[in-house]
Amino acid sequence: MITSPQVALHDKLAVQYKDDILERIIETKAKGLVLDVSAIDVVDSFLVRQIGEIATAANIMGAQVVVVGLRPEVAMTLVEMGFTLKGIHTARDLEKGIEILHKAGKPQL
Amino acid sequence: MMSVSMTTVEITSEADIVVARVKAKAIAEAIGFNYMDQTRIATAVSELARNAFQYAGKGTVTITPVDSQEKRGIKIVVEDHGPGIKDIELALKGGYSTSRGLGMGLLGSKKLMDEFDIKTKVGEGTTVTIRKWV
Numbered sequence: 001m002i003t004s005p006q007v008a009l010h011d012k013l014a015v016q017y018k019d020d021i022l023e024r025i026i027e028t029k030a031k032g033l034v035l036d037v038s039a040i041d042v043v044d045s046f047l048v049r050q051i052g053e054i055a056t057a058a059n060i061m062g063a064q065v066v067v068v069g070l071r072p073e074v075a076m077t078l079v080e081m082g083f084t085l086k087g088i089h090t091a092r093d094l095e096k097g098i099e100i101l102h103k104a105g106k107p108q109l
Numbered sequence: 110m111m112s113v114s115m116t117t118v119e120i121t122s123e124a125d126i127v128v129a130r131v132k133a134k135a136i137a138e139a140i141g142f143n144y145m146d147q148t149r150i151a152t153a154v155s156e157l158a159r160n161a162f163q164y165a166g167k168g169t170v171t172i173t174p175v176d177s178q179e180k181r182g183i184k185i186v187v188e189d190h191g192p193g194i195k196d197i198e199l200a201l202k203g204g205y206s207t208s209r210g211l212g213m214g215l216l217g218s219k220k221l222m223d224e225f226d227i228k229t230k231v232g233e234g235t236t237v238t239i240r241k242w243v
Contacts, residue, residue: 008131011123011159042130042148044155045213073148080149081217 004036038069156214165191
């Protein structure tokens with residue numbers, strides 16, 4: 001499954017988005033999820049937490065998550081604030097993200 | 110070149126947090142900050158505006174371009190009349206981070222900006238002033 005938010009996510013929208021993704025994972029029995037955040041220009045602590053929760057919950061449901069397309073200025077800001085995105089797989093772009101999922105031995109998207 | 114004026118955003122909903130950071134970013138760009146700094150500033154505003162909304166229910170974000178002889182930059186004041194912060198030292202160490210990220214937001218915005226000043230009084234509210242120089 002591939003998902004890519006295209007609008008600025010305020011908090012309620014972000015939570016809704018998270019819930020929708022997790023529901024879709026159940027519906028589609030997806031084994032992997034690529035979360036493309038290339039359109040997101042500001043990632044603050046709240047959004048980091050939502051992304052972390054998506055990854056954790058998806059893992060529990062048997063789907064591995066790869067976050068792709070993190071903009072350099074966003075990555076830099078996260079590092080400066082002290083976030084490490086520990087436990088979250090990241091890749092530069094969609095192609096690399098899918099490659100990681102394949103390597104993880106869960107090729108069904 | 111600095112045709113931007115002071116802007117105030119009232120924070121009364123979660124959507125206003127986005128409005129505040131979008132405005133801060135636009136003003137930062139107009140002042141001449143590079144893209145990295147625009148993102149740092151927008152992120153810091155997002156953190157502080159959320160704190161105000163989450164803990165006080167509402168607040169104001171005032172964004173002011175600074176253009177003195179020595180320095181050019183941006184000053185942002187985030188003010189609320191919420192419960193205030195009891196132990197500011199602890200909050201700035203991230204010690205309140207379990208309470209949905211108050212400390213993380215304060216500490217994060219402090220790290221992203223050049224100057225950070227907080228005034229808080231229990232029962233009266235909190236005012237955070239942040240600055241960044243081009």
